Amino acid sequence: MEERAYKSLSGADVAQAPLFGYTADMLACIARGKAVKATVELFRKKWEAYCVLNNAKVEEAPKIEFGPMAGQSTIHYRWVSPESFRGHESLVKKILTGFDRPPKVKVKT
Numbered sequence: 001m002e003e004r005a006y007k008s009l010s011g012a013d014v015a016q017a018p019l020f021g022y023t024a025d026m027l028a029c030i031a032r033g034k035a036v037k038a039t040v041e042l043f044r045k046k047w048e049a050y051c052v053l054n055n056a057k058v059e060e061a062p063k064i065e066f067g068p069m070a071g072q073s074t075i076h077y078r079w080v081s082p083e084s085f086r087g088h089e090s091l092v093k094k095i096l097t098g099f100d101r102p103p104k105v106k107v108k109t
Helices: 002-007 011-031 036-060 082-100
Strands: none
Touching: 002 011, 011 036, 011 082, 036 082
16 A cells, blocks of 8 residues: 555655555554554654654745745645544554454355
């Protein structure tokens, strides 16, 4: 998934590509026996550090001068939210707990 995001024509996808890599790395670490909470916290900190660096680049980029987007960064679509990690964290926890609910579709056995 990470490679596909990096190859995307969307700048937003490229900016969020590391999040997919962090999610895969997080699952790999947990599968190797690392503590879940410590691993999740480690990758959350990595993501937040990436967000700070990436969003600083967005702020430093030239601004659009005219039109309805005047004042916006020319690379505003590359801004990433530190909160977007929560969705991936939730996914990892659901994978680990088996989603805690039966499937909606009955499977023939």
